[in-house]
Amino acid sequence: MAKPVRMTYLTAVVLEAVASGHRYGFDIMDATGIPDGTVYPCLRRLEKAALLAARWEDAGEAAAKNRPARKYYRLTAEGTEALRGARARFPGVARTFASAAKADA
Amino acid sequence: MSETRPTLAEWVARGLVRIASRLVPWVQRGDFVREWEAELTHGFDPPPPATPPGGGARLRLVYRAVFATVDAAHLRLQELTLESMFKDLRFAARALMRRPAFTVLALLTIGLGIGANTAIFTVVNAVLLRPLPYPQPNQLVMVWEQDRARGWDRVPGSAEDFLTWRGETRALQALSGGANATFALTDGGEPEQVPGFRVTSDFFSVFGVAPAVGSFFGPDANVTGAHRRVVLSHGLWQRRFGGDPRVVGRTIQVDGEGHEVLGVMPPGFQFPSAAQLWAPLVFSDAQLEDRNWHFLLTVGRIAEGTTLEAARTELTTIAARLSQEFPSSNEGWGIDVRPLHAEMTNQVRGMLLVLLGAVGFVLLIACANVANLLLVRASGRTRELSVRSALGAGKTRLVQQLLTESVLLAGLGGALGLGLAWLGLDLLLSLSPIVVPGGGRVHIDTTVLAATALGALLTGVSFGTAPAIAVMRTDLQSSLKDGGRGQAGTAGHRLRGFLVVAEMALALVLVTGAGLMIQSVRSLLDVDVGVDNENVLLAQFTLPPAAYPQDADQVLFYDRLVERARALPGVRDAALTSVAPPASGGQFHVRIEGVHDAWTMDLPVARSRSVSVGYFEAMGIPLLRGRTFTADDRAEGARVAIVDQAFADQHFANEDPIGRQIRTLEDEPREIVGVVGNVANTGLGSDAQPTDYLPYAQTTFGTTMTLAVRTQSEAGTFLPAVQDAIWSLDPKLPLVGVGTLQDRLSDSVAQARFNSTLLTLFAVLALVLAGVGIYGVMAYTVSERTRELGLRMALGASGSSVRGLVVRRALTLTVGGVLMGMAAAFWLTRVIASFLFGIEPTDPITFASVAGILCAVALLASYVPALRASRLDPLAALRNE
Known part of the structure; x- marks a missing residue:
């Protein structure tokens, strides 16, 4: 069930980070530089609000890389919509990630 | 992986x-x-x-x-859903109601702890935390001169220095100077002397206040001729003029001269704290010529966008230049700029923080106590918890439930504490009027409410954690099997022991602090003031210079007054002095003939008093050598002085001071004719400073005098007669500081007594709580060990040996607490060292007696459970399976 989420600067940054291909917690922390303690609660809220959806990495793929499967987050349709609104409100955020965007592996 | x-x-x-x-x-x-x-x-x-x-x-x-x-x-x-929280809350409330004795005891403990904290925090909030009630209060500063080499930190400015600063500063947008003064109000009603402040015209703009009625002085006020104008405090306006706005523009008699009332200050304005009247300051020529004459209290406002540091740097540069330009007066003088709020509170800040620390300790003890009670209760509830666990409640769920109970308890206790604080605050304020800087009342505001709520929450969580941990560690499954008894185990046991030791240690620190303070106050009151302080009535008055322009007029009045006072029935003696003990009066340079041959800044200083013939006899100040003043020491006679022992010791260590000549204020040689005993002249508890006495017939210091009347019986009852005697000579003369010498001495230690009373109150509270704590633990231990004790007695142990067993355990805990507490007190009493007098912060006798008191309390608290243990019926105890 989706519950509305307040669009703050922090949420905008996390959405933008996910959109530009940073798909799991520590990667998002590295990419955004926002305080470590706040990323996870933010991810949980966004997931609960259905702006993000999560799926587990394919076990075989992970085993090939010699590590446990990661939980990857991606934007949902609502998330993409919300990101558009967030970009209008915090135009600086998109610019920050435009340069850092990398291809989705 | x-x-x-x-x-x-x-x-x-x-x-x-x-x-x-x-x-x-x-x-x-x-x-x-x-x-x-x-x-x-x-x-x-x-x-x-x-x-x-x-x-x-x-x-x-x-x-x-x-x-x-x-x-x-x-x-x-x-x-956590709202629903489950509400369910928990309801369950918690029911659980608390099932055990009313426990709940009442816990609530009282928390209530007292939080109440004491709220009351003291309310004062701290009003005095130290709340900003001054002026626009941009952080820009307000006081400017002091300082002479570091001589250890003079805060010296008022001289007129010329002030004018230089004001002319040159850019870092301060406004700078005002003022001098304390008293004003006599004489028209309508009883004559009255009110404290006031003579100020430069920018005083009001510095503070940024607007008049409640009328206007303030304009820039033209600080010149002779335009200076007979006053601004009333809101309080004075209400009290003496009935709050009538038409008083503005009226002319009232101030110091015997007509002054126009320009306006009224806004309510609550207080600077300096006692001032009720503000008048323009007009610098005299003498003040303008003498950069050594330090009398101006200087308040300024830092310019927008500038910092305190920048202001300090700028003024220091100006001061450095002045000391080069005027080496004879300004050599070695620097300057300091300090925030006004801190300056207004530095007298009380230290003690308030000590008191806040003390109530913090009380709250910690209360927490430890309630934690102990909860632990005992939790182990009694093992069965209930086991059943709930067996029915599917996870441990975290149970912990959540227990924490809910604790927080509910703390919440209720906090509410009770708030009520107690509200009542206690009135009591506190009646014990000692607490001056809030800038006016305003000490009251419970939203900051206090928020702090109390937060405090209660933290309290609840902290005392709720101990039983929660105990539950986490308990094996609930097996405790269900053995009937839910005795499963708290050694961990709970040790935790309880530790809590009692901590309580004892905290209580010891508080009781030690209180003990030291009590003894300080007692030694302050025991100080030999140097006068016979039984049955002496004092009344101070100031002759208006306009009505008594010549020294001769004043002297005539003084002579007649002393004569009249002496003639009153029941009066043994009467005399006059410009400064009565324990006040200090001003310090002036003195020159000893043959030792110092010029006036320089390095000359020694002494306190000077102008007194009547018979002053030493009336006050009971002993004459050590030579003679006292006589009626022959008149204006036209040979100039004479009497010095005190401290003066003689400092300047004539191995010589006879009698016959030597000194020069004081008026720069004429006068002969020392007598040496008298020291009188406490800088407050009780500090060493007497060298003092010289001059007969008022030869020298008057201003026109303020104090009449001292020694009576045959209770001095206070002579008040109306003495008032009448004064008013029969001048019906318009306001009297201030009317009261007995003993009251005045005891008032001078009022602050110290207030501090020690509060600290003692908290210490007693701590002691009672710690006693309850140790009682609780011992009572529980006995009930827990009923079987074992019964077995011992069945096997032939005597009642006294069982008693000993219980008392020994209590004493072991106490001794642990005492040792820990002594170590802490040894380190912590240093904090109050500056408030102590006549006693070391580590006074061994105090430490030893406090340790004794704590052991006695522990003995008393453990004796009842011990007695119960020794009266166990072995059979019943064993059957109690």
């Missing part, structure tokens, strides 16, 4: 995730652990062979793993 052995960092990080996962609701727990463990491999890509990450990266990993707890707490909190 990596084939290689995990590094320490990985191991720690994974451990943190595992610990955090305990908080996560169990349905989500598996995913939580998987997700976080996968996160921990971040940065170890690309796939094998992995580059071994550096130490910094590993530490970062551990650091990030700590935040798994934040995530876990977040997940746990999402699980």
